[in-house]
Amino acid sequence: MSIAIIADVHANIEALGRVFEDMADRGINRIVCLGDVIGYGPNPRECLKMLYSSEVAIMGNHEEAVMFYGEDFNPKARASLEWTKDQLNSNEFDRTENYDLWNFLGTMQQVVEDGDVMYTHGSPRVPTREYVVPADIRNQExxxxxxxxxxxxxxxxxxxxxxxxxxDMKHASPDKLGSGIDIRKLGDRKILINTGSVGQPRDGDPRLSYATFDGNIVRFHRLQYDYQTTVDKIYAEERIPNFLADRLLVGR
Ligand SMILES: [Fe+2]
Incomplete structure (x- = not known):
């Protein structure tokens, strides 16, 4: 049975809702979340609640920052972090609901292994922090x-x-992979797969990105969603920097 693997929702409920619609169309109801459900975007509570049923919930640097301290956050990220924290503590909502949100954050794990499949946010070396980007393929160490x-x-x-x-120090973007990548054809090789971001893509394509995995084949999916609504919500919230809306329009 296939599973949806999502990352970096960043409080974007329009994008997350679109993923759930697409999963339903594919008959998929299992989900693995690789962290950063919150931060940057306007709907942290709604996104967390939608992901309570995740089979695996990984802690991202934004969850870590909201629970502990975001020491390496830049001023724009910090502004959204402080706003997010206030949202999760807001007394406009039922106290039990706030408790459930924080409790869910508290259950998130840095690394989960299921057989020979591992899930983490950044990298297995430094789970919530280390970035792996295409240029790293030249950094063999x-x-x-x-x-x-x-x-x-x-x-x-x-x-x-x-x-x-x-x-074997090769890499590829999903648009070069055709109908997906078959794990069985890797032989002795290992593979690291970044599923892209649901709620804040940064590869120049504003469409949301996620993956599905049936145990053998990984497929990437890019979908349009109503980002104008997300953008308008960010503009309307003065404590979230407008820059975080503008980037959704261009996927940067
Ligand atoms: Fe992120």
Missing amino acids: KMAGIFDLITKVCFIGHSHIPHIYTS
């Missing part, structure tokens, strides 16, 4: 150190750039 910690397959998010990396 970094990539070898990461692959040393992977049994076979590892799904990540964090960079917001959908991409695959294999342990």
Whole structure:
């Protein structure tokens, strides 16, 4: 049975709702969430609640920051972090509901392994923090150190750039993969798969990105969603910097 693997929703309920519609069309109801459900966007509570039923819920740097401290957050990220924290503590809502939101955050894990499949937010070396980006394929020491910690397959998010990396130091973007990638054809190679971002794509394509996995084949999906609504909500909330809306229009 297939599973949907999503990352970096960033409080974008329009994008997340579109993923759920697409999952329903595909008959998929299992979901793995690779972290950063919250931060940047205007609907942190709604997105967390929608993901309570995730089979795996990984902690992203934004969850870590809201629960502990976001020491490396830039001023724009920090502004949205403080606003997000206030939303999650807001006394406009039922106290039990706030408790459930924080409780869900508290259940999130940094790394989950299921057989030879690993899930984490950034990288298996530094789960909530390390970025893996296409240029890293030239940094063989970094990539070898990461692959040393992977049994076979590892799904990540964090960079917001959908991409695959294999342990023979090759890499590809999803548009080069045709109908997907068949894990059985990897032989001895290991694979690191970034599913891209649901709620804040940064590869120049504003469409949301996620993946499905049936145990053998990984497929990437890009979908249009109503980002104008998300943009308008961010503009309407003065504590969230407008920059975080503008980037949704261009996928940067
Ligand atoms: Fe993120």
